[in-house]
Amino acid sequence: MTSRRTRxxxxxxxxxxxxxxxxxxxxxxxxxxxxxxxxxxxxxxxDDTALPIGHSQTISQPYMVARMTELLLENGxxxxxxxxxxxxxxxTAVLAQLVEKLYTVERILPLMQRAxxxxxxxxxxxxxxxxxxxxxxxxxxxxYDGILVTAAPEEIPLMLLEQLTTGGVMVIPVGSGxxxxxxxxxxxxxxxxxxxxxxxxxVPLVPGRF
Ligand code: SAH
Numbered sequence: 001m002t003s004r005r006t007r008x009x010x011x012x013x014x015x016x017x018x019x020x021x022x023x024x025x026x027x028x029x030x031x032x033x034x035x036x037x038x039x040x041x042x043x044x045x046x047d048d049t050a051l052p053i054g055h056s057q058t059i060s061q062p063y064m065v066a067r068m069t070e071l072l073l074e075n076g077x078x079x080x081x082x083x084x085x086x087x088x089x090x091x092t093a094v095l096a097q098l099v100e101k102l103y104t105v106e107r108i109l110p111l112m113q114r115a116x117x118x119x120x121x122x123x124x125x126x127x128x129x130x131x132x133x134x135x136x137x138x139x140x141x142x143x144y145d146g147i148l149v150t151a152a153p154e155e156i157p158l159m160l161l162e163q164l165t166t167g168g169v170m171v172i173p174v175g176s177g178x179x180x181x182x183x184x185x186x187x188x189x190x191x192x193x194x195x196x197x198x199x200x201x202x203v204p205l206v207p208g209r210f
Pocket of ligand 1: 057058059060061084085086087088089090091092105106107108111132133134135150151203204205206207208
């Protein structure tokens with residue numbers, strides 16, 4: 001159930017859905033998603049579906065992880081990235097294998113601790129974790145070449161935009177309930193360019209720590 005063949009099937013499915021970045025596909029094929037979910041759900045870990053991870057949160061669907069990562073990397077490999085919403089840590093693990101340094105923020109402490117443990121098991125050591133409200137970003141390490149947000153605010157948080165370098169890219173679901181869309185914002189010296197990518201459904205970005 002967690003075999004190479006099962007993972008290969010997932011990669012093929014992502015290719016069929018239009019994911020093209022070869023390095024990213026290879027990483028998804030080699031990253032054990034089953035360790036990021038409860039043992040009882042491990043049989044479904046390589047289905048292209050979101051799964052519960054406790055605390056009313058979900059591990060994102062592999063297609064969404066791939067799509068968001070691809071959008072983040074499209075204009076060149078970002079060196080320093082901020083991720084908001086660590087959750088299970090699966091997206092974190094994928095990103096950590098692509099970028100030099102990753103900063104991640106999660107508001108639910110037990111999720112952050114479990115994610116850290118999983119990445120430790122995978123020997124991914126280029127990640128800095130913070131238990132905090134990610135809507136504030138992590139100003140002490142800013143600016144970032146890329147920001148990836150995996151929970152949906154109703155509006156783009158200005159604090160995050162401020163922490164992006166010129167030329168930097170933010171990928172973020174925006175909106176509420178079933179009225180959310182995935183957006184890519186590129187910061188230029190003249191302002192921000194916004195692209196609406198596709199309708200999505202994420203858990204809300206909730207202010208404060210838990
Ligand atoms: N990429 C993660 C997605 C988890 S769901 C995965 O694939 O597992 C989104 C996560 O965002 C949840 O863990 C939720 O607790 C977290 N979150 C919501 N609001 C947040 C905030 N203001 N700051 C940091 N994390 C937040």
